[in-house]
Amino acid sequence: MPWLVEGLDTEGWRLPHVVMVMGKGGVGKTTVGLRLAYELSRQGRRVLVASLDPAGHLLEYLRLPGPLREVEKAPGLRAVQYEVEGVARKVAEEYSMLLRRLMPGLQALSIERAVEVIREAPGFEEEVFLRILSQLYQRRDVDIVIVDTPPTGIALRVVSLPGLHLFWVERLRELREKIVSIKYAIANAMGRPVEADDPVLKKLEELRGRYEALRREMTDPARTSVVAVATPEPLPVYEVEVIAGKLASLGIALKMIVANRVLGERARGLGFSEVEERSLSRLEEARCRADPPPSMALVAHMGRAPSSLGDVEKLGDYILEVRRGCSG
Ligand SMILES: Nc1ncnc2c1ncn2[C@@H]1O[C@H](COP(=O)(O)OP(=O)(O)OP(=O)(O)O)[C@@H](O)[C@H]1O
Ligand SMILES: [Mg+2]
Incomplete structure (x- = not known):
């Protein structure tokens, strides 16, 4: 046999x-x-x-x-x-921390509520x-x-997700780059110090790297x-x-x-x-x-x-x- x-x-x-x-x-x-x-x-x-x-x-x-x-x-x-x-809860917690770090305006959102919203989001599973x-x-x-x-x-x-994520991350990265360059121009014009790193851009670049690696592995x-x-x-x-x-x-x-x-x-x-x-x-x-x-x-x-x-x-x-x- x-x-x-x-x-x-x-x-x-x-x-x-x-x-x-x-x-x-x-x-x-x-x-x-x-x-x-x-x-x-x-x-x-x-x-x-x-x-x-x-x-x-x-x-x-x-x-x-x-x-x-x-x-x-x-x-x-x-x-x-x-x-x-079990894994979902951990990932949702990570996301809600990230959201609060990147978007301080969300501080008012309780972590419990954020986890719940992320947990129920379409595509989260x-x-x-x-x-x-x-x-x-x-x-x-x-x-x-x-x-x-x-x-x-x-x-x-x-x-299919790595490819889809890459599409979105790339669009978001372009958008964020525009925002950052405008921020720099304004800071310069007003003689304010310019922040070296943009945390959102850094995160988007990290995500891009991760999804690209994963797609490479899956298609090899x-x-x-x-x-x-x-x-x-x-x-x-x-x-x-x-x-x-x-x-x-x-x-x-x-x-x-x-x-x-x-x-x-x-x-x-x-x-x-x-x-x-x-x-x-x-x-x-x-x-x-x-x-x-x-x-x-x-x-x-x-x-x-x-x-x-x-x-x-x-x-x-x-x-x-x-x-x-x-x-x-
Ligand atoms: N070659 C076979 N001969 C007889 N029965 C089989 C054979 N292969 C699998 N089965 C039986 O068919 C049923 C389904 O098999 P299995 O659990 O491996 O499928 P599955 O696709 O993983 O199912 P699920 O989607 O429910 O997880 C089981 O009862 C299993 O014992
Ligand atoms: Mg099975």
């Missing part, structure tokens, strides 16, 4: 390498992510499985002691479930995920980070891989098509598509074979449209629901095929 990692160019990876596992809810993202983690750790890599999925199923799957507690589950295989609420992701890229104590992503819509917004195929998972059914396949399209437009490498819970001959008896075959060929088409084409792995239905690392090990007997390249 092949291993899933055969579908990934692990030789060319720069470390730490981030593998994001995406796909519709319930298709097997956690299972596939854990299987990759298991295989990579068996190859002697230090792997961290980090779940950003708010559903928090990783806790139960691996019987972790609780969120935000990183545990070594097997030699070289660590796992952690992030809890967005994505921002928190982005923060966690950027911290994961900086880990030096692991070789590979497997990210179990939140639902597709959120995951795709998170990977040696640094970031995406694995898209679907079961052979119309809606999960449609989500993989959406993921492939979005990633292509962002320049992020889709490295592998995994068709999970494939029934094969069993589908015939259940009257599913037409749907399954049609779904598999749609996945194959989506794969071969991409440039370069990702690999495709077929994983059979185990006949029961894997729910432990032991089951993930046994999943190895159900990996039917790993296809690479596209002919014609």
Whole structure:
């Protein structure tokens, strides 16, 4: 039986390498992510499985002691479930401090109220995920980070964020530069001392640097891989098509598509074979449209629901095929 990692160019990876596992809810993202983690750790890599999925199923799957507690589950295989609420509060507090520092007029705003307003702001959750992701890229104590992503819509917004932020930060920076030069001109004309540094401009430049670095990492195929998972059914396949399209437009490498819970001959008896075959060929088409084409792995239905690392090990007997390249 092949291993899933055969579908990934692990030789060319720069470390730490981030593998994001995406796909519709319930298709097997956690299972596939854990299987990759298991295989990579068996190859002697230090792997961290980090779940950003708010559903928090990783806790139960691996019987972790609780969120935000990183545990070594097997030699070289660590796992952690992030809890967005906890991280969000910290980020919101940081933002409200920053706001009060940069805009003294806001001093009257209570910190509690500011945190609440920021916490409820549209897009804030994505921002928190982005923060966690950027911290994961900086880990030096692991070789590979497997990210179990939140639902597709959120995951795709998170990977789009660095580019969007850069657009806004750049406009704001231009605006601030104008303001600063007017301030200088006025101070000069009035013979007042000129402040050396503008804190707002400094902050905007720092943000620009951070988002540029993150975008560079995400669009470097040696640094970031995406694995898209679907079961052979119309809606999960449609989500993989959406993921492939979005990633292509962002320049992020889709490295592998995994068709999970494939029934094969069993589908015939259940009257599913037409749907399954049609779904598999749609996945194959989506794969071969991409440039370069990702690999495709077929994983059979185990006949029961894997729910432990032991089951993930046994999943190895159900990996039917790993296809690479596209002919014609
Ligand atoms: N190859 C397989 N054969 C049989 N059952 C499977 C297989 N892969 C996953 N499952 C089962 O399918 C269900 C969904 O799998 P998993 O939890 O890995 O998906 P997920 O995409 O992470 O789901 P969620 O979006 O809810 O986090 C689980 O009950 C799991 O045990
Ligand atoms: Mg999951």
